[in-house]
Amino acid sequence: MSSAPRIAVGGILHESNTFCPRLTGLDAFNGRATCRGDEVEAEFGDAAHEVGGFLAGAREHGLELVPTLVANATPSGTVADEAFEALTGELIERVQGAGRIDGLLLALHGAMVAQSHPDADAEILRRLRRELGADLPIVVTHDAHANVAVEEVELCSALVIYKEVPHVDQRERGRQAARIMGRIVRDGLRPAQAIEKPPMLYNILFHDTNKPPMLPLVAELKRLEREDSRILAASAAVGYQYADVPQMGPSIVVVTDGDRGLARQEARRLADLMWDHRQQMSIELPEAAEAVQRARRADRLPAVLVDLGDNIGGGSAGDGTVLLAELVKQGASAFAAAIYDPEAVSEAFRTGVGGRFDAEIGGKSDSLHGDPVRIRGRVKLLYDGKYIETAARHGGMRYLDQGATAVLQIGNSNEPDASFVLLNSKRHPPFSLGQLTSAGIQPQQLRVIVVKAAVAFRAAYEPVAGTIIPVDTSGLTAVNPRRFTYARARRDLFVTGLARAR
Numbered sequence: 001m002s003s004a005p006r007i008a009v010g011g012i013l014h015e016s017n018t019f020c021p022r023l024t025g026l027d028a029f030n031g032r033a034t035c036r037g038d039e040v041e042a043e044f045g046d047a048a049h050e051v052g053g054f055l056a057g058a059r060e061h062g063l064e065l066v067p068t069l070v071a072n073a074t075p076s077g078t079v080a081d082e083a084f085e086a087l088t089g090e091l092i093e094r095v096q097g098a099g100r101i102d103g104l105l106l107a108l109h110g111a112m113v114a115q116s117h118p119d120a121d122a123e124i125l126r127r128l129r130r131e132l133g134a135d136l137p138i139v140v141t142h143d144a145h146a147n148v149a150v151e152e153v154e155l156c157s158a159l160v161i162y163k164e165v166p167h168v169d170q171r172e173r174g175r176q177a178a179r180i181m182g183r184i185v186r187d188g189l190r191p192a193q194a195i196e197k198p199p200m201l202y203n204i205l206f207h208d209t210n211k212p213p214m215l216p217l218v219a220e221l222k223r224l225e226r227e228d229s230r231i232l233a234a235s236a237a238v239g240y241q242y243a244d245v246p247q248m249g250p251s252i253v254v255v256t257d258g259d260r261g262l263a264r265q266e267a268r269r270l271a272d273l274m275w276d277h278r279q280q281m282s283i284e285l286p287e288a289a290e291a292v293q294r295a296r297r298a299d300r301l302p303a304v305l306v307d308l309g310d311n312i313g314g315g316s317a318g319d320g321t322v323l324l325a326e327l328v329k330q331g332a333s334a335f336a337a338a339i340y341d342p343e344a345v346s347e348a349f350r351t352g353v354g355g356r357f358d359a360e361i362g363g364k365s366d367s368l369h370g371d372p373v374r375i376r377g378r379v380k381l382l383y384d385g386k387y388i389e390t391a392a393r394h395g396g397m398r399y400l401d402q403g404a405t406a407v408l409q410i411g412n413s414n415e416p417d418a419s420f421v422l423l424n425s426k427r428h429p430p431f432s433l434g435q436l437t438s439a440g441i442q443p444q445q446l447r448v449i450v451v452k453a454a455v456a457f458r459a460a461y462e463p464v465a466g467t468i469i470p471v472d473t474s475g476l477t478a479v480n481p482r483r484f485t486y487a488r489a490r491r492d493l494f495v496t497g498l499a500r501a502r
């Protein structure tokens with residue numbers, strides 16, 4: 001028996017909002033989810049992340065893994081060239097330094113944009129091919145929000161994309177990629193793949209794969225993989241509308257055991273199914289004032305107000321105040337809202353627990369997400385903002401960190417009616433209830449909770465939410481595409497979204 005095939009493992013994951021006026025530098029990639037060598041197993045071994053799936057799948061299929069670099073950052077603006085060059089350079093160097101390898105398992109988001117490379121993920125693959133040659137098996141995973149460039153299916157051996165939004169299947173997709181790699185390096189399998197891009201902007205409002213129109217399409221992808229042994233992976237990426245790049249939009253990718261005709265035929269059929277969704281993709285949403293009224297009248301509590309324009313997981317600032325200001329204005333009680341504001345956190349730490357807080361918070365990153373709001377209250381809790389999520393949640397992270405955090409209790413109301421503002425010092429998307437519970441806030445005791453998200457929060461919040469109210473707020477992640485000016489995206493995309501374009 002020959003020795004186990006050696007497979008390098010790496011990843012660079014970033015979703016880049018090109019409408020954001022701020023570039024993303026190397027410092028955004030310096031959290032603990034960016035790790036190297038042996039740190040990769042410690043960070044991702046138990047995580048519900050595709051890299052954890054690579055590690056588990058490699059053990060199942062007798063592959064020896066050589067971890068290199070896995071770099072992650074919270075979605076934000078276009079990646080600065082300097083950061084892109086540093087990360088890509090280090091990845092390639094570490095893969096080359098791994099000694100003799102038989103393949104590469106690579107986790108890329110699929111919607112990364114660098115200043116000079118609108119298709120940054122494809123550029124990483126081009127450079128890897130240049131350095132490693134055309135024949136090395138490279139199996140890639142993508143986020144379901146990938147804007148896949150057509151060229152990618154020529155640059156990699158197989159592409160596997162998350163099926164679920166919220167992304168609760170990341171680990172499973174990593175295992176699937178490792179399984180395909182095992183068949184390539186052990187059985188000499190030569191996969192064939194095809195891509196189709198239905199010409200539409202697939203609005204984020206309709207990404208939830210637990211509901212139509214995506215639900216039946218994802219069921220069909222799973223059926224194909226289950227019932228047709230020639231199909232190794234069938235994926236439907238919904239795409240990411242906040243990247244103004246030529247490849248923006250959804251993608252169907254089908255990987256077969258070598259039958260290119262079958263891959264093309266199934267990709268076309270699935271793309272037609274996705275294109276037909278456009279007839280169902282129109283919705284009316286309330287703006288802030290009406291949404292807060294609805295939340296306050298809701299019978300089933302807590303009511304969750306979804307601040308779509310300040311969706312942190314989509315690259316927004318995280319310090320938007322539109323809904324907070326409206327809650328204060330309407331005199332709402334028993335609400336909670338998290339706001340990114342390192343300055344206000346410092347102020348709360350200076351004040352100390354029990355002290356009186358009186359300052360303007362939020363609305364400081366830019367002028368797109370509302371003005372700062374004056375908050376008077378008491379500092380209830382201060383902590384380092386670190387917590388652990390053990391369940392499969394969107395993003396697949398286990399060790400989470402919202403930075404130094406302060407909880408303000410506002411108003412003079414008695415404990416049952418108290419409202420809370422959680423101030424954090426890292427932009428932190430609401431993918432886990434641990435964000436609140438680790439700070440002593442119990443969602444079930446509240447009337448209203450504001451989340452800065454679109455769909456991803458649902459894996460954590462649906463089990464406790466009585467009512468969910470998506471709100472058409474302004475910002476870098478506003479759901480109405482007509483609020484943005486696209487210059488590089490295809491002009492002929494069928495735009496889906498709000499019933500009334502404002």
Ligand SMILES: [Zn+2]
Nearest residue numbers: 143144145167
């Ligand atoms: Zn995603």
